[in-house]
Amino acid sequence: MADQSSQLQELAKTKMAAGDEKEAEKLELSDFKLTDIPKVMDALSWKEAARFQRKWFDAPAYELPRDYKTGKKDARTLDKSHVVEDLSFDWLMSASKRAKPEVDELIAEFSDIREYSHRVGKVKGILSTLSPGLIVLLARMDKMGLVDTKRMSLKEGFRDFGDLPAIELEYTSQFNFIPMSADFWSQATDKMDDVYGALGAFSLKIAATTIRTHFRHKDFPALEIDELGFYVRDTFEFTNTGKDQPLGYWSKKGVRKPGPIDYLLDPDYIDHDDVRYFKVTNNSYNDYRNKWKKGGDFMVFSTVKKVPVSIQIHIDRIDIQEYLDRKKDLGL
DSSP, rough: OHHHHHHHHHHHHHHHHHHHHHHHHHHHHOOOOOHHHHHHHHTTTHHHHHHHHHHHHSSBBBOOOOOOOOSSSSSGGGGGEEEEEEEEHHHHHOTTHHHHHHHHHHHHSSSSSEETTTTTSSEEEOOOOOOHHHHHHHHHHHTTTTTTTTTTEEEOEEEOOOOOOOHHHTTTEEEEEEEEEEEEEHHHSSSOOOOHHTTTEEEEEEEEEEEEEEEEEEEEEEEEEEEEEEEEEEOOOOOOOOSSSSSEEETTTTEEOHHHHEEEEEOSSSEEETEEEEEHHHHHHHHHHHSBBBOOOOEEEOOEEOOOOOOOOOHHHHHHHHHHTTTTTOOO
């Protein structure tokens, strides 16, 4: 970005020397640096995206280790400077037209469950099988002391995690997650807004904030959930898993999303209404960090949206055995 800016300034001087003042003025107005992006986001009213960008630029160079990104390492062991926990879940619902309908649909799906659910219950088939979400939840309950693997049953008990922040729920009672805007089509078509700028692709996590277990309920052990907690988990970093990921075309005047032709041709800049917009990618940030020794990655946890639900699932000896057989396959 800095080299591109210098080239534009030299080209503007050349144009001025040749008497082409109008063209020189256009080039000067198009001059753009990567560190201008937070100001552009301010102008677009992208409050959280601008905040995250400034946090990244202001921090010493730091690349988040892969084990934290994948969840193999506990985020609670990170230095607090590498964790954001105050992102409002309500912001997610209001800052993007694409997020709210998906979240509302998911909440409705959990509102009333009796035995069967591919998210947290049993899955109907030739033989009823436990969903991956239920296996994870049983593993959480096992650590809480609510599963009796000797008697192959549930113990009588109650746990309330309603006061825990998201980073604690992540390791206590979280049992499922939904990838948001993670596929290629979503990344290519989603509107560029504050959520896109702050999170891009992210995970919507689901945790049980109340768990009640019964040793006997209609002749079988059962678990009941009266409340779920929904929250966002994300990493603010610029890692490429394949081709260098495009993050839009930027100028001091705003941002433009690459069109279909731009995706194919992958130009360094595009011109629109006499404004030059420059390509920004993940490597733009990685190159900046390598050159200036600034740019600190961090993890993001939102506040928790607590939702009343009615979930009831009976668990028999066969279910406990299936849990014990499958938990290792899920890395539990």
